[in-house]
Amino acid sequence: MTNKVVVRKMTDEDLEDVLEIEHASFATPWSRDSFNHELHDNPYAAYYVIVLDDQIVGYCGLWVIIDEAHITNIAILPEFRGYRLGKTLFQYVLQEAKRIGSVQLSLEVRVSNVTAQKMYRQFGLVPGGIRKNYYTDNQEDALVMWVKL
Template sequence: MGNAIVRKMVDEDIDNILKIEEQCFATPWTRDAFDHELHDNPYALYYVIEIEGTIIGYCGLWLIIDEAHVTNIAILPSYRGKRLGNALFKAVLTHARQLGAIQLSLEVRVSNVVAQKMYRRFGLVPGGIRKNYYTDNHEDALVMWVKL
């Protein structure tokens, strides 16, 4: 796999991000949602991962005082299994630490064992269950935490 670059998301990335959303999620976010995150949410930081100029994934982070929360992370299905999600998540965690975060949390589908395994490699541990969290099928979310 060519050299992967992680950088901050910009407006010009949104069309590509929407394509990733369509391929990765049953209830994809809208353009308005990303516009809001990039321009109106002072706590939001969004990153993309690209290979040879092609955006293949992204990750959203909210940083409120010293707590970071991953809002979403996605890698195009055709690029999964190549440790690119790992590279993206590592870069986002590093940036959160640099910005003063002392802990990080996220929600993950209870059925998404692959993602849970990746998060555990970064030290995240289960902290609870959010019942019926996902609107598409009412699946529970596992809340995971880590001290940074």
């Protein structure tokens, strides 16, 4: 099975697909307005999509402020999880953060999301602390992870 996988910058035309991924992935999904703000009004934001055979199957948001990068969100459609697409997307965004001069990268992940934590550790991210009651849907804590680039 050969599939064409491309990671590229998100455009306005990608928004419907990204919203579908967002709603399928998160209990409290971001709104269309939130993504529009990120794409057009936030000078620190860059968003990327991963495309498999012409279908957008995931996305990732990155903020870069001076020399610090932060992953805002990353998601893969549930039916495409387990095929290393998240790893491919994350690796691409990590390289973009380095390319534009970031010296460290951080993110928050649910303490229960061991699968994501395992993937982030493969890229050298380590726990840096806990944000208590971070997630509004169930008050779950977030594990803050970071890495020097």
